[in-house]
Amino acid sequence: MAMMRYAEALRAALREEMQRDPSVWLMGEDIAVYGGVFKVSKDLMEEFGPERVRDTPISEQTLTAMAVTAAMAGTRPVLEIMYADFLPLSVDALMNQASIYNYIWNGQVTMPFVLRTQGGGGAGAGAQHSKSLDALVAHIPGIKVVAPATAADAKGLLKAAIRDDHPVVFLEHKLLYNTRDEVPDGDHLVEIGKARIARAGTDVSIIASSKMVIDALKAADELAKEGVSAEVVDLRTLRPLDRDTIRASIAKTHHAVVVNEGWRFCGYAAELSATIMECCFDELDAPVERVATHDIPIPYSEPLESTVLPDAAKIAAAARRALA
Amino acid sequence: MSGEITLAGGAGEYMESATVVSWSAKLGDPVKAGEVVVVVETAKAATEIEAERDGILAEILAPEGAEVGIGAVLGRIADSLPASAPQAVTMVEAAFPAPATLEMPAIVVSGEVGRRISISPLARRLARQAGLDPAGLTGSGPGGRIKSRDVERALRERAPVPAVASAAARPLSSASTDSAAPLVLIHGFGANAAAWNTLRPHLDGGRQVLTAELPGHGRTAALSKPSLDGLAETVLAQIEESGATECDLVGHSLGGAVAAVLSGNLSVRVRSLTLIAPAGLGPEIDGAFLAGFLAARTPEGLQPWLDRLVGDAATLPRGYAQAVLRERERFGVGAAQADVAQTLFPDSTQTIRIAGDLERFSGPLKVLWGRSDRIIPQAHQNELPGHVACHSLEGVGHMPHVEAGALVARLVMQCVRSAAVA
Amino acid sequence: MKNSPTVEEQLEMLRRMVAVRHLEERLGELHKAGKTRGPIHRCDGQEAIGIGATAMLDDEDLLTSTHRGHAHYVGKGVGMHPIVAEILGRATGACAGRAGHMLIADMQKGLLGGNAIVGGGIPAATGFAVSLQMKNRADGGQRVAMCIFGDGAAQTGICHESMNIAALWKLPVVFVLEHNQYGLTAHHSTQSSVPDLSIRAAGYGMPSEIVDGNDVIAVHRAVGAAVERARRGEGPSLVEAKTYRMVGFSTSDVGGYQKDEDLAIWRERDPIVLARAMLADSIPAGRLDEIVAEARAEVDAAVEQALNDPLPTFTDHAPSAPYTIAGA
Secondary structure (H helix, E strand, C coil), X not given: CEEXXXXXXXXXXXXXXXXXXXXXXXXXXXXXXXXXCCCCCCCHHHHHCCCCEEECCCCHHHHHHHHHHHHHCCCEEEEXXXXXXXXXXXXXXXXXXHHHHXXXXXXXXXXXXXXEEEECCCCXXXXXXXXXXXXXXXXXXXXXXXXXXXXXXXXXXXXXXXXXXXXXXXXXXXXXXXXXXXXXXXXXXXXXXXXXXXXXXXXXXXXXXXXHHHHHHXXXXXXXXXXXXXXXXXXXXXXXXXXXXXXXXXXXXXXXXXXXXXXXXXXXXXXHHHHHHHHHHHHCCCCCEEEEECCCCCCCCHXXXXXXXXXXXXXXXXXXHHHC | CCCEEECCHHHCCCCCEEEEEEECCCCCCEECCCCEEEEEECCCCEEEEECCCCEEEEEECCCCCCEEECCCEXXXXXXXXXXXXXXXXXXXXXXXXXXXXXXXXXXXXXXXXXXXXXXXXXXXXXXXXXXXXXXXXXXXXXXXXECHHHHHHHHHHHCCCCCCCCCCCCCCCCCCCCCCCCEEEECCCCCCHHHHCCCHHHCCCCCCEEEECCCCECCECCCCCCCHHHHHHHHHHHHHHCCCCEEEEEEECHHHHXXXXXXXCCCCEEEEEEEEXXXXXXXXXXXXXXXXXXXXXXXXXHHHHHHCCCCCHHHCCCCHHHHHHHHHHHHXXXXXXXXHHHHHCHHHECCCCCHHHHHHCCCCEEEEEECCCCCCCHXXXXXXXXXXXXXXXXXXXXXXXXXCHHHHHHHHHHHHHHHHHC | CCCCCCHHHHHHHHHHHHHHHHHHHHHHHXXXXXXXXXXXXXXXXXXXXXXXXXXXXXXXXXXXXCCCCHHHHHHCCCCHHHXXXXXXXXXXXXXXXXXXXXXXEEHHHCEECCCCCCCCHHHHHHHHHHHHHHHHHHHCCCCCEEEEEECCHHHCHHHHHHHHHHHHCCCCEEEEEEECCEECCEEHHHCCCXXXXXXXXXXXXXXXXXXXXXXXXXXXXXXXHHHHHHHCCXXXXXXXXXXXXXXXXXXXXXXXXXXXXXXXXXXXXXXXXXXXXHHCCCCCHXXXXXXXXXXXXXXXXXXXXXXXXXXXXXXXXXXXXXXXXXXX
16 A cells, blocks of 8 residues: 555556557647646556556547547557547547447447546636536447545556556546545545445435545534434446445435536536436435535636535535434 | 415525514404514524415414424414314323224324324334334424434333334434444333333434344344344354444343353454343242233233333323333234243243353453342342443332433443444 | 459449449439438448449458448449348348348458448448557468548548548558548538548558549549558558449438539549440450449349348357346
8 A cells, every 4th residue: 555646647558558559558738748737647658658648638628539549449548538628529539429430330449548638616717617518528428437535546446547458538637636645555446336335324324435535524524423424435437327226325314416517507417316216216315315516607806616516515405404 | 375475486586494582463363464473583684484375373383482494384364263272282092093094194184173294214214113103293393303313212201111013213223424333222021122212312423333133023023043042142243244243232131141142252352241130140030920911912911021021100101001012012022032931941041041141251341230120130140250330220120220310321322332442 | 454353353343333333323212212211321322432442452451430331331342232131121131130221240251340420430440540550560461441421521620630640640441431422411612621521641651632522433442552552561541432322311311502513513423324435446345334234133132031031039248258247
């Protein structure tokens, strides 16, 4: 085990997989010489050369489509899209290309590529650099979507994503890059599609992913002071969704708070809510409570931004409503 | 028009909940469309909600001070007041409806207003399993929604001992990962897992609790061997199934004897024993009670015998006798119980002995007894070896866990905690 | 002349062009008879490009096509029966009935594949080229990617992005612009500020050439040169092949926007007529008639067989199953 920052854990995953498999290569804006605007790929071009660590033009739409077919033709590209806010440019390639080929071509092709990006608010980056578009990508059949909350999962899931034979969108969060935790040494892999219990509890299940897990854990601390035992489920993978873990948690607590940093309407939290209704309706002792970002553009100024984003206090309040 | 007074988005687009500040009309007051009927307050401002139609304020579902979510129904406007005031929903056949009503649909319509009962899915399931009519329950959730706690409270209030069916809706578990060792509760003769409903709220919430069910009791008519060892084997199997490798045991009456027998088992280590008026410490037992309890066919014939269980007959809930009889009828446990009584307690005599088991048990061991016990004499406490802690409860009969739940829970947790320290 | 096809190669190209034309005619009939689903995009009059541009490709070379790709499919070597069966939605189709006529792919033949998002094939071929470049450098291979796209697709943003990246990274890709004058119903003059789109290649420092798209030999020569350049590792090229769409956008197009005089001029320049004329000196007419008859018979046989093939039954996609939701 080693204490590692989330960004370092991602870099370790990239380096290890590039060492292990010469068909793995990286592309993205400012990732090679500069090492990425969040420094995730720092020093990798020096180690692996400019053919395997490529700076690209600002051409997200084409780069995503290229990752799809490059993967089909025998290499394993890892594409960095600098901000999740730029994902709409990638969506044609994901939705009209990557999503369809394995199925409509009757299994003739696989597409082992990873699209890494980072989203999330709280940094004052404004309406075009703060979004969480989990629902946009998780909506697409055939695309796996992961969103780790810890450095250990960041490493283990990225390694698993690179080895996966199908498209994986890897969602990071700008406020997690500098968080640290223990990361297992060596070939640490985390299975895609498996949630984890970040904190065990008995009264209410808080289901979250990415940075919202950190907020959910803070909320659980607050609730514990009131005698409420909250269980925090860290989804880790948004698609395919680990229904079994959700079901087991709610069968225990009978109360659910679903949390997602994306917009509320038609957001990922809505999918969680519907899933809970489908798989554990008879376990519910209260309506599912949903915590998400207000349905407006994310404003710039701190008091405005913090009002629209979910946080620990809002999660705790939702838990209290569920238990009312 | 529905006549529902709802908390809609009008109170602010991003509002998630609001607090009811005041009702402008009283129940039964005539209201006109467009007239303010209720004021709610959000984090940002107070908002007035107007009546959408003319009529009479027929129901107030969210009283002043209640916190309500978006879309919640705060009250209803109707053409006339319902026959019975809605807050005091009548307890029609509340506790123990006829078996036919067990299959009642999720939506229960009662009263002239045609009001849909607001009940959580879990609460509805628990009520159905326990044979409770949701119409007879008072909801404590937002907008008067019936939650599982309301069902549990109703079960506690109405059927502490041999409750209807299996109130053990969550049979062998409740909570927590704090300890790998569950607290196992073993009920007495003629009762079932629901016997512990009054005790459980007083137990430390962090402990996982398993309520065992003796064969021939509750919903399990099958009885392989009517011996003490046979009963103990079944309970041990239930504990093993939970995956526990150690546990703390609490047993009442016959269940106390079962717990004592289990204390020396090699499969699941028993850390502590708390026995409540246990059987097996002396020959005497109230044979008249056993015979009368088993022979009774009507509530009137059973009630006098049940009164003997407790120090003060008033502590027994109404409807309890009916519940016992219906359980017998529905699950056919009467014959099995007669078989157990005939084998273990023939002719007003206990044939079972647990003194040796207690002698050998080295963990914390408490025996609790009510001074007014009329089923098994408290004098049996005098037979106990010196390492046993004895508690003698004033004004309590054969059912200390029902009659003095808080105290019994405190003593149980003392015993459990001292095992943890040891 | 360099990259000129041999007589044998010319005969094979003629055979394929005839087969494609007859396929389009048969599909027109089948569509009218209600035997096909959805629209059919025919390439009557454009066959020389799809057939001529792909004639020098190997199975390891990867081709991206369009929604109007029947000539590309045949040119890349996909069998007539799997194509027809796919268009008729049969279990025996190239993609077991999942793709339909616009999206056919055949991994074995390096066709990946049809693409009905206009312009979608351009970055797709560019992406293939990155992987092929890495593989070529690793094993000394000379694989190339090719994109056949239309004048409508040339107006997309991804066309610019892709050509810039392809030239920047010297990728082994050949862009073949099948300029048939129309984007759906809109004439190119209403969509492009310049009539000759290939001049844009200069903006990427990429060589380009304009050829008569109805002359299969000219197409073969120009594209062949571009393919060789790509195989040598010298980067991408653009070949603009001028042609004319002799039919409506699709079978659902009611027409009325193409001038009769234009259609008459281009009918005179039918690529099959031209290809046959160019062989007249070296091959007896009887032999050419035989080749035409064989090609038509192959299509007819494929249609008959496919019409009798079973329809698919729905099954969850098991082989790799990225589409399954765990626990659902």
